[in-house]
Amino acid sequence: MSHWLRFLRHYGPVPRNDNMYDETIQRSAHRQGIAPIEFEHPYQHLIADSFGRVTADPVSVILTGTAGDGKTHLCRQVWKALKGSEDDWASDNPYLTIRFNYPKDRTTWPESEEPSLYRSVKIHFIRDLSGWAPQQGADWDVDKEVLLQKFCQTLFNPNAEEIFLIAANDGQLVESFRRLKDTEEVRRARQVFEDLLVEDQQEQPGVRLKFFNLSRASSAELFDRAIEKFLAHPGWDELKQRVPGESDVFGLNCPIRRNYELLCTPLVQARLRALLELCDYNGLHVPVRQILLLLTNAVLGHPDVGQHLMLPSDVPKVIAAGTASRACLYNNIFGANLSDIRRQSVTIFDFLERFQIGYETSNRIDNLLIFGEDDENLGVYFDTLIEKDKFCGADDRFYAAKHEYIEGTSEDEEKDNEFLRMLVAQRRGLFFKIPKEAEFELNLWELTVFRFAGEYLDEVVDVLRRGAVVKRPLVSRLVKGLNRVFTGMLINSDRELYLATSGNYSQAKVSRILVERVSVEPSKGEKVILRFDPASGRVLLSVFFAPDNSVDFNLTLIRYEFLSRIAMEGALPASFSKECYEDLLAFKSRLIAAYSKRQAQEEAPPSLTISLTLLSLTKQGNPDPRAVEIVP
Amino acid sequence: MWVDEAIWGHRLYDEQLPWFVFLEFLNVFTHEDDKGRAFDEQGKPNELKYRAAHRLYLRNILFNNPHLPEIRLSYPSDSNRWDEWMRRMKSAATGLNHPEFGFLKDHFHSFDDFCEVASLVRSTSLEVNSNKRWTSKFVFPYGRDCLYEDLDNNASTNDRRFFGRTGELLYLMLCRTHCKRELMAALKGRLAKADKTWNSVIRCLQPTSDEDMSNERANAFLPYANHPCFDDLADDWLATLRLNIPGFDVFPHLVNLAGLHLLKYQLSVSRQLLGLSTPLNLLCEMVAPKKTLVREVSCDLYQSNNLLPAQAVETFITNIEQSDDWQRAIAESGAFEKCRRILKEKARWGEDYDGSSDAGELISRLRQDAMKRHRQHVANIHRNYGREIGLVSKRGTVKLRYAPTDALLKTLLFANVEKRIELHQFLARLHFRYGLVFGDKEAEQVLSKDEFDKKAFQGNSRRLEQRLGSLGLLRRLSDGCAYVVNPHHAEV
Structure with missing residues (x-):
């Protein structure tokens, strides 16, 4: 029996004590003699360098982030690098200390090993602040409180001889320090944490602290690293080498094997990665633990077995029962093997659900699924994508239900619903099966709520990351969308950005008074461009009023979708319109403020008249500004 | 009669919705400020006397003038248009002795320009699409030249x-x-910092000599020399005024706050009179797709709060009845007349009483009359103001309850968060200052065990969090940590 599959389950959506995740995995790996899935965290280098020879004057470090971001794991890497004992680490004590030698001269690391050149620095490890701090409502132990007070002091003392490494969820971090006795240093420290957290910074001048928020790491990058190690784990090879029979574990008919092989295909990986990357661009961060959970569930998931994850002993039963296809990877990716309540409580499935894959569709896709079999255009696709897929594609049940559905002989609603459920599964499958070449023809992204997501990734994000320029029509479309929101009219202009107000209320729905038109093409310092900000990993839409006067707008996927749809259709999808609309009005306010700043620098002679430009539209939707002059 | 007035002042009036309260306030404030005594009663409480402008040229042009589009269509030349319009206005304009609109030609190059500006100004006016009489429509208060008082149908007083x-x-x-x-x-x-353009535009729609002012307005009365509600209101206005909110966007928030604090004032004073020592609670539902326990409790609380003012009126009269004066009077000879005098003094009532000469009957008639009068207007403040400012709503149900709108949430946030605070501190603050209850911590404090359901209120605060997030006013960091952020925070 496979120890590996048993062990792998620990990474899946099983009930567990979250605070002890890393410890549990380590211990169980040790016990079973299996190497855990380990890969280098994108921040690992930076964090290791904070304590290594790159630094002659180390400062305290706080590792924060959400549950499952790998805080404990990274702490352990530092502990190992500082030659801390493994036994100490294996203890349950959330607080450990270690001494390490750093140069007395705090500017450079000396060539010589001469002891007198070094000072011994005590490093306090609080590897789990929440496990160490008192429960809510309870009082601090005196010792602990003294220690944290000391920590706050060291932050502001340039000659401090002790440093700290603290790992904590951001909420717990703020909460723990709020409960400390109010001293000058504690107050300052609290403010520093809050600023660093909310404003996404790593350090502040004059504060001896490096602050790593692991929740800012790119989910897509974590995914790349995780899936590589996940698929390359020697456990899989061992399974294969046993040369199992068809219906054995990891035999030809074994759903675990089929899922594993599907996951190895570049197309599935690319689509999955795209979803995670889109999460990043919507400001949703997926922690490492959730990525491993996703992968594990994708391979082991089955709705009918214990805890909905297959054990080796389940495999023959599942095959015998003919329900292997219910373990299909495409459904497992969305947690469809889990109960509704369980699924909704898992972060990654909550995020993926927002794409509504399986529920969103287009006529073309549904025609393919329902009538594609005999269609001369779609037949090829039906054949390759549905018919030939013996594992997740059409089986006898599907054909029968389809026939019933089309012929409509039964009045049984339940049967129709059954077919509709199958369609959901098939659409999910299509999302991972439609090859790159057919993406456009079959409107792949209409399988998600974000119809422009593919374009966003390929023609905006990738183009900008390569340092190239986004195609003109795409920028024009965004500008048109902006103009429609800014004026509240179905304006068709896309060469200039129209800033308009209503006179009394900057958030008014309709704005008829034209304040300014900003040229999209570079002209006299004005321009509207899309650019990539490597520091934050964001796509920005920047409006320039002058070379030194510009306003940035974080062009998230959802905003891109919103603007594109307004530009193309004029109508707004109600589900996400409110939030984007508010954001865009706030953006307009900032633009008008920047415009006013530029005007304040112009030394115009005081005007004797009041000039207003009133905006209306021609029948074609073109702007028809009209100047009105008033003599006071 | 002087019962509602004695309790809350002269007077709370339900048909004057918060925007109109604000406009009337601006009239008073501007007048008093011109006299150099803004917010200063100069040691003589309740002797406020002021005058308000009428601006009937402006109001006739904007709100009593349906001719513009038709004249533009029917008359081709600019001078014909002006002539025809002025001819019509001469007879149609109301409230002006010698209507003479020729001054407009000095300000506008063409009749078309004039029409465009008039339509633009009208589009930002208040009550412009309601069916209120034209004398009760108001220009947005861009500046002092936009302020005037409400008038009757003849535009006279x-x-x-x-x-x-x-x-x-x-x-x-x-x-x-x-x-x-x-x-x-x-x-x-x-007010000084506001963009002057619009006030200048409005001034162009009035002759320079239009200084038609009202008679002296007097007799305002507020029975309390100080009250925590007054201070809370002032604190909120001050916090909001100090923010970096662009242009005139601050006004709607001041209006909401005025409405909220007037409502709270009425309920708080009622509770004082009733001798209730527990603080006021306004338990809010963040509208959920389905009926929840929160909605039920909120409906109940709304109902019981809604009855407070009427109970206060009852108590006020009962207090008279139980007073030493009254008790002494009914025991003496000539009881009826003595009691009648007491009521004249305390409630300014009894002159027209024509019932039997019995003190008991007398006071029970007062009770009836007072309740009847109370129900007409003062009793509706809680409901009408509540709905108008977006605190009270029927959304998703048939019963009224507290279910704040996005706009009100924004107002509350701006008044209470200087830069940013943690969400649960924000909730605690809203509870402490207004009795607003959203989350489980606050609900647990105010509800009995059988009414309280932790999950329901956690869901409620989660919905609040989502609303704030979608308004761009919340920064969620990770589980258990979210900051409420004020984007208009003024960097000092």
Whole structure:
């Protein structure tokens, strides 16, 4: 029996004590003699360098982030690098200390090993602040409180001889320090944490602290690293080498094997990665633990077995029962093997659900699924994508239900619903099966709520990351969308950005008074461009009023979708319109403020008249500004 | 009769909705400020006297003038248009002795320009699409040249139909707060800083000599020399005025706050009179797709709060009945007349009483009359103001309850968060200052065990969090940590 599959389950959506995740995995790996899935965290280098020879004057470090971001794991890497004992680490004590030698001269690391050149620095490890701090409502132990007070002091003392490494969820971090006795240093420290957290910074001048928020790491990058190690784990090879029979574990008919092989295909990986990357661009961060959970569930998931994850002993039963296809990877990716309540409580499935894959569709896709079999255009696709897929594609049940559905002989609603459920599964499958070449023809992204997501990734994000320029029509479309929101009219202009107000209320729905038109093409310092900000990993839409006067707008996927749809259709999808609309009005306010700043620098002679430009539209939707002059 | 007035002042008036309260307030404030005594009763409480402008040229042009589009269509040349329009206005304009609109030609190059501007100004006016009489429509208060008082149908005098003195009450409240000096500076600073363009445009729609002012307006009365509600209101206005909110966007928030605090004032004073020692609670539902326990409790609380003012009126009369004066009077000879005198003095009532000469009957008639009068207007403040400011709503159900709108949430956030605070601190603050309850911590404090359901209220605060997030006012970090952020925080 496979120890590996048993062990792998620990990474899946099983009930567990979250605070002890890393410890549990380590211990169980040790016990079973299996190497855990380990890969280098994108921040690992930076964090290791904070304590290594790159630094002659180390400062305290706080590792924060959400549950499952790998805080404990990274702490352990530092502990190992500082030659801390493994036994100490294996203890349950959330607080450990270690001494390490750093140069007395705090500017450079000396060539010589001469002891007198070094000072011994005590490093306090609080590897789990929440496990160490008192429960809510309870009082601090005196010792602990003294220690944290000391920590706050060291932050502001340039000659401090002790440093700290603290790992904590951001909420717990703020909460723990709020409960400390109010001293000058504690107050300052609290403010520093809050600023660093909310404003996404790593350090502040004059504060001896490096602050790593692991929740800012790119989910897509974590995914790349995780899936590589996940698929390359020697456990899989061992399974294969046993040369199992068809219906054995990891035999030809074994759903675990089929899922594993599907996951190895570049197309599935690319689509999955795209979803995670889109999460990043919507400001949703997926922690490492959730990525491993996703992968594990994708391979082991089955709705009918214990805890909905297959054990080796389940495999023959599942095959015998003919329900292997219910373990299909495409459904497992969305947690469809889990109960509704369980699924909704898992972060990654909550995020993926927002794409509504399986529920969103287009006529073309549904025609393919329902009538594609005999269609001369779609037949090829039906054949390759549905018919030939013996594992997740059409089986006898599907054909029968389809026939019933089309012929409509039964009045049984339940049967129709059954077919509709199958369609959901098939659409999910299509999302991972439609090859790159057919993406456009079959409107792949209409399988998600974000119809422009593919374009966003390929023609905006990738183009900008390569340092190239986004195609003109795409920028024009965004500008048109902006103009429609800014004026509240179905304006068709896309060469200039129209800033308009209503006179009394900057958030008014309709704005008829034209304040300014900003040229999209570079002209006299004005321009509207899309650019990539490597520091934050964001796509920005920047409006320039002058070379030194510009306003940035974080062009998230959802905003891109919103603007594109307004530009193309004029109508707004109600589900996400409110939030984007508010954001865009706030953006307009900032633009008008920047415009006013530029005007304040112009030394115009005081005007004797009041000039207003009133905006209306021609029948074609073109702007028809009209100047009105008033003599006071 | 002087019962509602004795309890809450002269007077709270339900038909004067918060925007009109604010406009009336601005009239008073501007007048008093011109006299150099803004927010200063000069040691003589309740002797406020002021005049308000009428601006009937402006109002005839904007609100009593349906001719513009038709004239533009039917008359081709600019001079024909002007002539025809002025001819019509000469007879149609109301409330002006010698209507003469020729001054407009000095300000506009063409009749078309004039029409465009008039339509633009109208589009930002208040009550412009309601079916209120034209004399009860108001230009947005861009500046002092936009301020005037409500008038009757003949445009001759303020009939107290929509300017029912609640704005005067608001003014008096602010005169009696600890931070009136700071508030005056902030308010004047804000008004002075506002973009003058629009006020100038409005001035162009009035002749320079239009100085038609009302008679002296007097008799506003606010019974309390100070009250925590006044201070809370002033604190909120001050906090909001100090923010970096662009242009005139600050006004709707001031209006919401005025409405909220007037409502709270009415309920708090009622509770004081009733001797209730527990604080006021306004338990809010963040509208959920399905009926929840929170909605039920909120409906109940709304109902019981809604009855408080009427109970206060009852108690007020009962207090008279139980007073030593009254008890002595009914025991003496000539009881009826003595009692009648007491009621004349305490409730300004009894002159027209024609029932039997029995003190018991007399006071029970007062009780009837007072309740009847109370129900007509004062009793509706809680509901009408609540709905108008977005606190009270029927959304998703048939019963009224507290279910704040996005706009009100914004107002509350701006008044209570200087830069940013943690969400649960924000909730605690809203509870402490207004009795607003959203989350489980606060609900647990105010509800009995069988009414309280932790999950339901956690869901409620989660929905609040989502709303704030979608308004761009919340920064969620990770589980258990979210900051409420004020984007208009003024960097000092």
